[in-house]
Amino acid sequence: MLTIALAKGRTAKDSIALLEQAGIRFNNFHEESRKLIFYDQTKQVKMLFVKAVDVPTYVEQGAADLGIVGKDNILESNGHFYELLDLKFGQCKMVVAGLKEKPLRTTSHLTIASKYPVIAEKYFLEKDIQIETIKLNGSVELAPLIGLSDVIVDIVETGRTLRENGLVIFDEIEAISTRLIVNKASFALKHDLMTPFINQIKTVLEVKQ
Numbered sequence: 001m002l003t004i005a006l007a008k009g010r011t012a013k014d015s016i017a018l019l020e021q022a023g024i025r026f027n028n029f030h031e032e033s034r035k036l037i038f039y040d041q042t043k044q045v046k047m048l049f050v051k052a053v054d055v056p057t058y059v060e061q062g063a064a065d066l067g068i069v070g071k072d073n074i075l076e077s078n079g080h081f082y083e084l085l086d087l088k089f090g091q092c093k094m095v096v097a098g099l100k101e102k103p104l105r106t107t108s109h110l111t112i113a114s115k116y117p118v119i120a121e122k123y124f125l126e127k128d129i130q131i132e133t134i135k136l137n138g139s140v141e142l143a144p145l146i147g148l149s150d151v152i153v154d155i156v157e158t159g160r161t162l163r164e165n166g167l168v169i170f171d172e173i174e175a176i177s178t179r180l181i182v183n184k185a186s187f188a189l190k191h192d193l194m195t196p197f198i199n200q201i202k203t204v205l206e207v208k209q
């Protein structure tokens with residue numbers, strides 16, 4: 001059997017739809033269910049329905065053979081696993097943003113608010129800019145408005161949240177989308193099960209292009 005950790009939340013519907021198109025349909029699955037484990041009709045695939053940020057941990061630890069999760073959480077986890085496929089949904093970008101009347105000063109010490117401290121620190125370290133990171137868990141755009149931080153590192157999709165709070169993008173760090181990740185040992189040891197599974201998903205993605 002293959003175990004797949006699937007991110008709850010925003011991308012869950014698209015993840016389930018993609019697996020269905022690939023012929024993997026989970027019994028009794030609906031997003032409002034409080035169940036956390038689902039089996040496909042053939043009992044070949046077990047799905048763990050987990051918080052997006054935890055998917056890399058499940059896969060790295062081998063609690064799941066595969067994971068479906070955003071590139072943002074992959075980068076933030078610094079995890080050791082294979083990233084096999086770009087599933088092309090959940091598209092957005094990771095940016096540095098701030099108040100338009102307070103442009104980014106790269107010469108002095110900066111305070112960054114973010115849900116993604118690892119990504120933020122890596123970005124500014126590569127630019128040789130000293131930063132202090134304030135970890136927030138949501139509503140990150142508030143931080144520069146109330147003087148909690150100079151800038152933010154966060155996801156932008158439509159740009160509406162930035163716009164409605166008078167913030168602008170200073171730099172784009174990385175394009176984000178949902179990816180298929182695989183535990184390294186499972187990739188070797190469960191190759192016979194894994195290969196058809198991955199190929200089915202690849203075929204769906206090719207048809208969509």
Ligand SMILES: Nc1ncnc2c1ncn2[C@@H]1O[C@H](COP(=O)(O)OP(=O)(O)OP(=O)(O)O)[C@@H](O)[C@H]1O
Pocket residue numbers: 007008009010011051052053069070071072073090091092137138155156157158176177178
């Ligand atoms: N506008 C967006 N905002 C946030 N994430 C987005 C957006 N568009 C696509 N995504 C992707 O969807 C994934 C899941 O987002 P979601 O908001 O459900 O998770 P989350 O940040 O863990 O939520 P929460 O902390 O509120 O539970 C993100 O990791 C990202 O890859």
Ligand SMILES: O=P(O)(O)OC[C@H]1O[C@H](OP(=O)(O)OP(=O)(O)O)[C@H](O)[C@@H]1O
Pocket residue numbers: 137138139140141154155156157158159160161162
């Ligand atoms: O560019 P937009 O389309 O406005 O989307 C971007 C917003 O969406 C996400 O927040 P989310 O909705 O997950 O809420 P949160 O603030 O609780 O993280 C992200 O952190 C931005 O705030």
